[in-house]
């Protein structure tokens with residue numbers, strides 16, 4: 001195969017000499033008039049153009065989303081297109097504040113047919129086009145510049161006559177706007193583009209600030225960079241006379257993948273109106289994507305006019321269903337994966353971002369500032385559920401985020417690391433994404449939070465009732481900080497623990513509840529353990545872990561979570577405090593003391609059979625249940 005060399009085959013675009021161009025210094029402040037051309041430009045690019053039924057469904061969605069200008073058809077193209085226009089008119093399906101737009105070439109018989117299609121409509125934009133670039137003049141039409149102007153002018157006059165006729169009350173009393181497109185504008189000599197539009201306006205005759213003419217300036221094929229399009233728009237806006245009587249409309253295509261950028265710069269350069277399609281369907285690489293444009297404005301704090309995309313999924317469903325083209329999973333704002341982070345450092349930043357955001361909101365500051373999330377998915381009707389998804393690329397922050405989301409548990413940092421190792425191992429071994437449900441199940445299994453009946457771990461220790469008292473049989477006397485003598489309370493634990501299918505009576509004493517409990521465990525089960533870290537918090541959001549005090553149902557009472565890390569003292573003596581392995585446990589209960597005892601038993605279960613933790617987690621992930 002020959003190497004790819006452009007040589008003299010391709011020509012670069014010719015920059016415009018616009019020394020005082022003003023658009024680069026401008027910032028977006030206003031919303032353009034949005035015009036959907038999905039049912040025409042989008043439709044004409046489909047393998048199978050939409051059926052009448054599909055067009056209707058799409059049209060209704062466009063109205064629902066808020067478009068006030070909708071190019072509904074190229075009525076002279078086919079009976080389907082013509083019939084569709086008649087259908088929405090005759091069935092009163094056009095809201096009073098919506099203009100339907102119809103496209104026609106500059107050919108008399110086609111113009112007349114187009115007018116027949118719109119009879120009786122309240123508001124119509126009649127859109128006529130003819131190509132103006134040298135390539136089209138020479139190759140397609142074999143027309144000089146003068147003949148090209150003449151074609152546009154002659155047919156604009158025909159449009160004028162028919163507009164006058166169809167706006168008479170006896171003929172339907174339609175309100176008309178006229179739109180003229182010098183097709184291939186961006187490949188046309190700029191002075192000629194201005195000339196042809198000036199002549200068309202003269203032929204049209206009645207453009208005014210109150211009833212402006214629309215000049216639609218298409219990048220029919222995108223052949224230059226976005227800054228060049230902006231220069232062309234600024235050139236047109238500054239050179240066309242009587243600017244207030246003109247609406248400058250942008251119609252970019254996406255051949256270089258820059259249609260959104262070109263439109264945004266074109267708006268800075270003076271564009272008042274944008275024609276495009278939802279999710280960028282359209283000829284070849286598509287028309288400019290109006291969803292992206294609108295949401296780019298929204299994310300800058302600018303209301304995108306009348307467009308409401310707060311239920312983006314329903315828009316995706318209708319558009320992809322009618323076009324029979326899927327929306328790419330990475331499509332800005334709308335793709336399935338665009339609010340999802342799989343990678344660990346992104347997840348960590350997002351989790352911290354949400355924590356900081358919640359604090360800001362408590363202080364009355366509503367500014368959205370979450371790392372890696374330029375827009376709040378909730379504003380588009382999405383949830384935070386898919387924001388973090390876990391696979392082998394993920395980190396502890398993401399896993400902890402999902403545990404917090406599903407169970408309301410705010411894991412201590414070192415426990416996050418410990419649980420993450422379990423998930424990492426399972427993800428590596430199974431090679432699959434760990435869903436939020438997988439993580440919840442594995443967490444429940446790893447820390448033995450399922451009800452005892454449902455739990456699979458034979459070696460599990462479970463609390464079956466207890467009482468605490470001051471131990472009066474012995475007292476310890478020690479020096480307090482002031483050099484005086486004090487007698488700290490010695491606590492006694494008495495209770496029942498279920499283990500290995502048997503109920504065991506336990507007693508033990510210690511300086512506190514947990515040390516008394518560990519003493520009882522040691523004397524009954526010969527398991528020696530020390531606490532290395534302990535923490536607790538109230539569970540503020542609803543958790544699926546509803547366990548009542550001593551295992552009884554809790555109704556709607558607030559729950560508390562306790563976390564404990566135990567170490568084996570023998571191992572600690574061998575390898576040192578820092579290096580020795582810790583075993584984490586979690587306890588949930590409406591009573592905080594009970595929660596802490598449960599957390600100890602959860603960790604004791606793990607310390608007694610550490611090798612089972614991963615095996616069981618893999619099994620849970622593989623079986624999808626515990």
Ligand SMILES: CC(=O)SCCNC(=O)CCNC(=O)[C@H](O)C(C)(C)COP(=O)(O)OP(=O)(O)OC[C@H]1O[C@@H](n2cnc3c(N)ncnc32)[C@H](O)[C@@H]1OP(=O)(O)O
Pocket residue numbers: 041044074076077078104105106107110129130131140141183220283
């Ligand atoms: C950039 C755009 O998207 S423009 C919109 C394009 N959309 C469509 O074409 C979809 C609908 N079109 C159709 O269904 C058909 O093309 C029709 C019904 C409009 C016309 O069909 P036909 O009469 O068979 O003509 P055909 O499509 O081959 O058109 C080519 C002729 O129209 C002329 N023509 C093309 N565009 C225009 C125009 N804007 N104004 C006037 N004449 C034009 C061509 O020069 C050519 O003329 P020729 O036959 O004398 O050489």
Ligand SMILES: CC(C)C(=O)C(=O)O
Pocket residue numbers: 041103129181183184216218219220221251253
């Ligand atoms: C009909 C015109 C406006 C068009 O679709 C284009 O030039 O892309």
Ligand SMILES: [Mg+2]
Pocket residue numbers: 041218220251253283287
């Ligand atoms: Mg187009």
